[in-house]
Amino acid sequence: xxxxxxxELYPNQFVKFEIVESHEDEKIKYVDEVAVIKAIKDGRxxxxxxxxxKNGQLVYSTENESIEIEKVKHIGxxxxx
Numbered sequence: 001x002x003x004x005x006x007x008e009l010y011p012n013q014f015v016k017f018e019i020v021e022s023h024e025d026e027k028i029k030y031v032d033e034v035a036v037i038k039a040i041k042d043g044r045x046x047x048x049x050x051x052x053x054k055n056g057q058l059v060y061s062t063e064n065e066s067i068e069i070e071k072v073k074h075i076g077x078x079x080x081x
Contacts, residue, residue, distance in 0.1 A: 001034055007062045010039045014046035016059045024071070031058075031067035 006015055021033035040046045040059065050059040060067055 001036060003031065003034065003067055006034060006036060007065075010036075010062050012063060014040040014043070014049075014059055014061050016040060016046075016049050016053070016057065018057050027071055029069040029071060031069070034067075 006017070015034075016037040016039075017034040018037060019031050019033075020035050022029055022031045024030065037057070038049075040049055046059050046061075053059065058067075058069075
C-alpha cells in the first residue's frame, strides 16, 4: 500500500507497518510501499509498539507526508581498562 493511501485511511494516527518497497541515496532511505500491521491512536501505545518492532518494521505518524529515514553510521567506541 502506498503511504498516501495509508494517510487517507488513518488520518492523524500512528501506524505500525512493515516496509515492502524502498529506495535510498547516500543519506536517506525513502519508503515507497508498506504493509500496515495496525493503526495506533495513542502516543504512549505507539512508543510501546515501536520498542517491539522487528527489523523492517516502523511506527510512524500519518501526519508526515512521506517516509524518509535518515541513515546513521554507527561507530563503535573502545575504552582502555
